Amino acid sequence: MTQSTTEQTPLRIVHVVRSPVGGIFRHIADLASAQADAGHQVGVVCDSLTGGAFEAEKIAAILPKLALGSVRLPIAREIAPSDLRAMAKVKAALTPLEPQIIHAHGAKGGVFGRLVGAWMGRSRPIARFYAPHGGSLHYDSRSAEGRLYFAVERALERITDAMIHVSGYEAETYVAKVGRPRCEAFVVRNGLTPPEFELVEPAPDAVDFLFLGMLRDLKGVDVFIEALAKLAAGRAAPTAVIVGDGPDEARYRAMVAERGLADRVSFRPPTQTRDAFRLARAVVVPSRAESMPYVVLEAIAAGLPMVCTRVGGVPEIFGPFADELIPPGDADALAAAMAALAADPEAAKAAALARRAHVGDEFSLKEMSARIENIYRNAIEIRLTRR
Structure with missing residues (x-):
């Protein structure tokens, strides 16, 4: 990629996303903060129907860095008649901000951000970028929903300057399900800040295992409980804590009670990641699908023993330790791996520190932000040469 001649010019960047929760919003918050620190003017547009006090606090935490502010308005998760009204509101919010860059995240954010950007771009140049973060790529290409979403993805490539994937796996999945992009596509993996590499020690009353994330079947919470x-049922009787919220929480609480685990498994609402890490001696990530999950990066950086499934971009994070990963959706394999970890805590800690050293060399927020900025600037340069 060539170096842009507009390198020193501050940019006006707006990130558009539907759901301000989980790893996708962690990515946006980190990137927006890094961009603001680099001297750019940054804003965020997201849904007001998703999340609660915890998510509101996250948005408030980055608000001082958002020179272009934060706008929340109602955006339905599924395709709905209200989308036209919501899209008009997104345009009304973006127009006075005069962005040079619209970076759209996730399936719905990808549609809204790119369509509004193309609409606004009729009067002045606006570069449009799209990061799927898994999103529609989780659908089966044989299903009616999948075919619809992938057709939309294909059509929107024509108004996209570049796609920015968070993992090689995501980029490959896009090609397999949607087709080879008719715009430029890059892989820029998620990165962490130096403080996140400080070791986390379990609290004195820590339980054996922690699940941290959205409470939905895609994350494998049901497999963890099984x-x-x-x-x-065997010799071991582990304790665990499930931290998070989501659409399937009531069902998981019922599962815990039905299996006689209520005295050994507790639930807690969303909390700061490193505070959650102190609640247990090991982290379990039993996901059925992921792209480039922050919780895996963060747990490894914190030096925590963990059991994780082989899904999405997780093998890219584990690198030379990818053979430690287990198949998704297999409660027997998960139980065996958890038992093995608990049986030899010293070996588990040594393995955790080896993974931490690997991640420290490969995943950096500074590098992530710099690469994305270079992608932006090259797209702007191309647009300027076409005028």
Whole structure:
């Protein structure tokens, strides 16, 4: 990629996303903060229907860095008649901000951001970028929903300057399900800040295992509970904490009660990641699908023993340690891996520190932000040469 001649010019950047929760918003918050620190003017547009006090606090935490502010307005998760009204509101919010860059994230954000950017771009140049973060790529290409979403993805390539994937796996999945992009496409993996590489020590009353994330089947919470039940039926009787919220929380609480685990498994609302890490001696990530999950990066950087499934971009994070990963959706394999970890805590800690050294060399927020800025600037340069 060539160096842009506009390198020193501050940019006006707006990130558009539907759901301000989980790893996708962690990515946006980190990137927006780094961009603001680099001297750019940054704003965020996101949904007002998703999340609660925890998410509101996250938005408030980055607000001082957002020179272009934060706008929340109602955006339905699924395709709905209200989308036209919501899109008009997104345009009304973006127009006075006069962005040079619209960086759209996730399936719905990708549609809104690129369509509004193209609409506004009729009067002045606006570069449009799209990061799927898994999103529609989780759909089966044989399903009616999948075919619809992938057709939309294909059509929107024509108004996209570049796609920015967070993992090689995501880029490959896009090609397999949608087709080879008719715009430029790059892989820029998520990165962490130096303080996140400080070791986390478990609290004195820490339980054996932690699940941290959205409470939905895609994240494998049901598999985690089944694995705990299998261990409890044998000699081991592990303790665990499930931290997060989501659409399937009530069902998971019922599963825990039905399997006689209520005295050994507790639930807690979303909390800061490193505070959650102190609640347990090991982290379990039993996901059925992921792209480039922050929780895996953060747990490894914190030096925590962990059990994780082989999904999405996780093998890219584990690198030379990818053979430690287990198949998704397999409660027996998960239980066996958890039992092995608990049986030899010293070996588990040594393995955790080896993974930490690897991640420290490969994943950096500074590098992530710099690469994305270079992608932006090259797209702007191309647009300027076409005028």
